Amino acid sequence: xxxxxxxxxxxxxxxxxxxxxxxxxxxxxxxxxxxxxxxxxxxxxxxxxxxxxxxxxxxxxxxxxxxxxxxxxxxxxxxxxxxxxxxxxxxxxxxxxxxxxxxxxxxxxxxxxxxxx
Amino acid sequence: xxxxxxxxxxxxxxxxxxxxxxxxxxxxxxxxxxxxxxxxxxxxxxxxxxxxxxxxxxxxxxxxxxxxxxxxxxxxxxxxxxxxxxxxxxxxxxxxxxxxxxxxxxxxxxxxxxxx
Numbered sequence: 367x368x369x370x371x372x373x374x375x376x377x378x379x380x381x382x383x384x385x386x387x388x389x390x391x392x393x394x395x396x397x398x399x400x401x402x403x404x405x406x407x408x409x410x411x412x413x414x415x416x417x418x419x420x421x422x423x424x425x426x427x428x429x430x431x432x433x434x435x436x437x438x439x440x441x442x443x444x445x446x447x448x449x450x451x452x453x454x455x456x457x458x459x460x461x462x463x464x465x466x467x468x469x470x471x472x473x474x475x476x477x478x479x480x481x482x483x
Numbered sequence: 484x485x486x487x488x489x490x491x492x493x494x495x496x497x498x499x500x501x502x503x504x505x506x507x508x509x510x511x512x513x514x515x516x517x518x519x520x521x522x523x524x525x526x527x528x529x530x531x532x533x534x535x536x537x538x539x540x541x542x543x544x545x546x547x548x549x550x551x552x553x554x555x556x557x558x559x560x561x562x563x564x565x566x567x568x569x570x571x572x573x574x575x576x577x578x579x580x581x582x583x584x585x586x587x588x589x590x591x592x593x594x595x596x597x598x599x
Contacts, residue, residue, distance in 0.1 A: 418585075457525050470528045
């Protein structure tokens with residue numbers, strides 16, 4: 367079974383600085399998708415960035431980028447120029463293919479990110 | 484487009500009671516998945532509905548059941564509620580991107596269930 371592990375329950379960073387959130391996963395599949403989701407106190411799960419396993423290039427979305435190491439099964443999120451609005455729970459997720467056409471997400475335990483002004 | 488909507492926003496039930504949660508998918512989406520998120524934890528997959536059938540379910544007892552209607556909306560039913568069922572229940576709707584093996588997926592705001 368696929369598993370996702372986030373080893374940092376909490377992280378904090380000064381506003382405008384850079385922070386990296388860690389995630390490792392375990393799977394026997396060769397093709398899959400990885401995601402980082404943000405969940406603010408409003409509870410809405412918001413997609414931050416996604417990575418397709420067969421793509422070598424690391425995904426980037428504005429201030430958010432990932433370091434995807436397929437062999438090491440590592441998928442970290444880097445937030446540059448941190449802003450107060452980045453404060454939230456961050457979840458790493460793996461998309462497992464159950465059966466053809468069916469998808470489910472396997473989530474890590476989450477990392478609570480605090481931004482210090 | 485209202486996106487994925489869920490109702491109610493929150494509710495309180497007593498042990499042993501039954502509850503029904505509702506989800507309306509984003510326009511154009513045909514698949515609905517349900518997740519349970521206990522306090523301080525990541526969401527856990529309950530089951531997924533497509534074409535009005537349960538396509539797959541996670542490690543949840545039969546007390547958890549669901550339904551999908553012809554308009555793609557869905558219900559999650561939980562019978563014989565336990566204190567441990569207290570959680571945020573998230574609905575996610577998705578649809579396959581035309582010509583690809585990829586999917587577009589969006590989450591609703593969730594329903595907070597408290598069992599006393």
